[in-house]
Amino acid sequence: MTTPILILGAGRMGGAMLDGWRKTNAFAPTDLLVITRHPGEALLASGVRVAPDDAQIGSAKTVLLAVKPQAWRDAAKSIESKLAADAVIVSVAAGVKTQAISQGFGGRRTARAMPTTACAIARGTASLFAADAEALARAHALFDPVATVVELSSEDEMHAATGVSGSAPAYLYAFIEALEAAGVTAGLTPAQASKLARSTITGAAALLAETGGEPADLRRQVASPGGTTEAALNVLLSHNGLPPLMRETVAQCIRRSKELAA
Template identity: 40%
Template sequence: MSLDIGGKLLLLGAGKMGGAMLEGWLKLGLDPKLVAAMDPHPPADTAALLSRAGVAVNPDLAAFGAPAVVLLAIKPQMMGEALPAVAAGVVASTLVISIMAGKTIAGIAALLPPGTAIVRAMPNTPAAVGRGITVAVPNAAVTTAQRAAADALLRSTGAVEWIEDEGLIDAVTAVSGSGPAYVFHLVEALAEAGVAAGLPADLAMRLARETVAGSGELLHRSDQPAAVLRQNVTSPGGTTAAALAVLMAEGGLTPLMQRAVAAAKTRAGELAG
């Protein structure tokens, strides 16, 4: 079954995230003849994908015609320069989806025709391997059909959650948008702890990487809560219980993570203006 969004798609920005999404769409059967990508310097892997699939790159937008969907995957600081160039092609039936960090629906709408349907979305980097999660919020102009099209496009790289309150996006950014970095740092910290315990550095890193990756996959496949999975590993009076007594003590991992997420949320608000 092919991915049908009811018309043409214009991808503005074909960097790593834009390229990952495009790859997902093509795998789901989106007709490459209906897609155009605007990017002066796409990365080599994305450029190869564009060429291999036969996707038009930097076409004349007037000749391309009015798109059903415009997906904004450019860097936030490029919005003021890049968006007016495509605004002329946005018609009443066009849906604009933005994955630009920090840019509000109001800020995007100011550069587009009045009444444009806009979905603001926050993906994360595991989208590159089809295991991301995206949180999306629509404005009032988005129709049921447009929301379904946005959901299908965003779901090509992983799970999708919808919210109605754009004010939650800063917290989303702090948890899932920035969250992969927290997990990668956990790997670093666990490996360093292994070295401190006497393991060779390369072995400690392999153990840390595979433990975190494997635990994530177990969590993904299981329908049990994370707390139950934790308890399943923890024998009373055993080694895991001794470690968790440190991690779960007052001032341990939970309040540390709360401070980290709060700092990220505050910064997200500052960047959004």
């Protein structure tokens, strides 16, 4: 039994999960209990139970821990004694280990997830880890309706999953910003550059998703030998181009993830 689900922290990520579950009708709003510091109008009007009483907190079968990594201990302390002994914790807090979370929640079963914000539109991605089978099943129950899910075989892989997935939507948005800026430098108006860059990237991503093709094959389909795209890719894929830049980008993300975990 997964529900009732208690969402602890309804900010960007907790809010994205609520949006995704609403969109997919994954759970009845009355099965969702939310504790968050500043609930907005939309949350209050959504039919979920905001600021549940102690009895409702005690009825929660699953807790989605979605506060900032620095805030999780205080958040745990505020509800731990009210939770049922068999409540399962699913944490999305970057870098915080399952063992620490389990201890903070009185030894309860715990899973970790590293999701993306596209869970809000049921197009998310989530890396899951739990040593405990029941906790892993509970994490699946939360994320399967709104995300493509990848199970990790060791908790240490969570750092790499953060570098390649959890943080990666920001890389793509940064790429689009840079492409738009390059378009303006090349003489387009900002409106033209943004419309062209955004539509092109979202269309290309949709093509990848819908065809299930290999990115390298799709790239070759755009780049004819001796043509304009090939000239561009000679820069982008040069020895000091995108591949080493992505390696360093992911490496710095992993470094920070390990710092947060220390």
